[in-house]
Amino acid sequence: MTSTSNTTASANTATQGRVALVTGGSGGIGRATVERLVADGYSVAVHYSGNRAAAEETVAAVTAAGGSAIVVGGDVADETAMATAFDQTEAAFGGIDVVVNTAGIMILGPIATLNLDDLDRMHRTNIRGTFVISQLAANRLRSGGALINFSTSVSRTKFPTYGAYVASKAAVESISLILARELRGKNITVNVVAPGPTATPLFLNGKDEQTIENLSKAVPLERLGQPEDIAETVAFLAGPARWVNGQVIYTNGGLA
Template sequence: MTVPSNQSRAAVVTGGSRGIGRAVALRLAVDGQDVVVGYVDNETEAKSTVEAIETTGGRAVAVQVDVADENGVRALFDAAERSFGGVDVVVNAAGVMILKPVVQLDLDEFDRMHRTNLRGTFVVAREAIGRLRAGGAIINFSTSVTRLNLPSYAAYAASKAAVEALSPILAKEARGRDITVNAVAPGPTATALFLEGKSDDLIQHIAKQNPMERLGRPDDIAEVVSLLAGNGRWINGQTIFVNGGAA
């Protein structure tokens, strides 16, 4: 089917207050979708994203949510339905990245990453599969690091590899519902999450490893999410690596 790009569609974007999530929220609004900006703690940035959408004539609301809490996630979808009448697209962009060698990573840090990255994606997707209208889409987030085998990324990559395993199975479980489920796996992208704690020399080294000789931009990732959230209906059960050829 061809999905109309108009204000009748509504998207929930977790982690929508900053980084890639913010870029996705802004892009979906440009596409004509109403947007629910899910955020965990930074209300100021979430409101800034909403205001940016409203400035361009779109409609958006910000809702605080712990994606790993099923009651909070249920309330998030309730808020979306109250605001916009239903939900058509869910983007699981909320994520935590802590980089340490396995021997140095505290188990509380391990649990924190997996609680958000895996459990959070699972909880949101489980709620979404029963709430999305026909023609809907679930877009989860993995990472290109699952193929790069970089030191210090083990726990983070493991949490995202699990998301890659979840997504195509959920696509098959949605049989007959006209709902697609895919995962997007960005490469190194110029966000605060990626840049934090890295020297300029290291950032330049990583950028040069890409045949495009630059880091990804949040808008690069949002472009692919836009396709999956709209007319890319024949893409289903896939992990799409969006990295400029880095992996």
């Protein structure tokens, strides 16, 4: 057996029996994360906000393949609904070891003309939602646990029209990195994944083929990321990466 195989086997052994809650787990990066964590031996709560059918389909696919998963729902910015989602996860699996917060919305437009209602809606989900999930995770994760929030590599690239979105994600980074320091002594890690251009509906929506081609060529690896690329980083932070804490991991193929 190669050293790579040994490493993989060790990681799977270490994560067997752990429990994860994945917000936005029914599509895109969230679904890829669910599938990866289940493959690593986790039981997973698949959270949805507006599309229960997609979450149920994800759970059905996981369980058909021999995994263990349930559906939980609610607005991530609603602390009562999210406390219930945590309750349901604990009731089903006995506790929570990992929270992966992929839930978020992206509304693009120049700062000079962006509708302020869109700004408020995006910031409610991305900032308040992250704060609610982070607060619950801080109080509910078991020792040895991990919280993984999501930002964006555009915080470095500074693409036009992303101003309001990047502002919300800068808040996510600040919340997460400060929480990592506040949880001293609890043996809980807090990190942020900042994907680059990734082929998800959230990213592709509203972009023409030329724009997508230009973005893919901007990456030294000359392709868009796939949800599975991001899930690989999440799986690392969720399980074996116990010495990575309070960091923003730019998973972007070398974009910036």
